[in-house]
Amino acid sequence: MLSDRAAKALIFDMDGTIVDNMRFHDDAWERWYGGYDLPFERATFSAKTAGMAISDIIGPHFPGADVAELDRLAEEKESVYRETYRPHVAALTGLIELLDRARVHGVPMAVGTAAAPANIALILDTLSLRERFATIVSPSQGFRGKPHPDMFLAAAERMGVAPADCIVFEDAPNGVEAARRAGMRAVAILTMLDAPAFAGFDNVIASVPDFVALNGLPALRFA
Structure with missing residues (x-):
């Protein structure tokens, strides 16, 4: 199945995804x-x-x-x-373990967030995560916000990975829609909304409360 194909790159929203804020x-x-x-x-x-x-x-x-x-x-x-x-800044449960696995397998990672630069710094620098990501994309760089696909497409281009080979992690319908428009699969992180809020999206391959719940997902085995 297309949804089971191993991801070649990961793109993370920040607010509500990297952190529960x-x-x-x-x-x-x-x-x-x-x-x-x-x-x-x-x-x-x-x-x-x-x-x-x-x-x-x-x-x-x-x-x-x-x-x-x-x-x-x-x-x-x-x-x-x-x-x-x-x-209160703290990484969502299981995030660091997923980042570690992706790095071991050489899977590049990016952040695509509507957050202001100072907000990005608050999260990524407090958690010492900035160096984990190949690129960080935000509207401050001239990109349109979600649900436009611009940030996710830019992240894929910067990582040199086709959109179809990326998985986006998102907590909001606008973000999942942006991933859909970009031709990317998405995982809905249920920090803000329940799973039914994402039921209408054909690009959602999983809806989970945190990253631990993704253990065993075929697309994240990186084999």
Whole structure:
């Protein structure tokens, strides 16, 4: 089966995938929305927006804002998130073991995340993971956010691997859709949503709560 073919490269989303941190983002967003007297639907917000470029989330609320103003507004939210999450940074269960196995087998790995550079640094540098990845791709480099496939396609190109040979790890429908548009298989990480949220995607080969649950998945045997 195509879904069982061993992966030749792995691409990881960051928030909600490498780390289980989405509730801290929600807390920061709720505070930010409240500060501008904007309605905030916490129960559905992350499922709808996770993976999008932050300017695409904020922009519709401030249609006259220029890039500099949108950046300022975004940093208001992100600084709150970093302050509150910093003491809690921890890799999702089983992640390091998967990274170790992939490295032993010479499988390159990348990060494709909508996070701002300072947020990327908070996670990857705190966990000493940056050197594990062949490349890190984000909207700060000029790529569109998810569900556009741009970041994942760029990651595959930089690693020299065909999209069909990549597996993407994602916690959000926007990310899984981006993988689908890129022609990539995806694993849904259920830190934010339950498995039914990903039932409509034909590129999802597994839905799991963490990386330990992927032990034995044929596509990750790297044989």
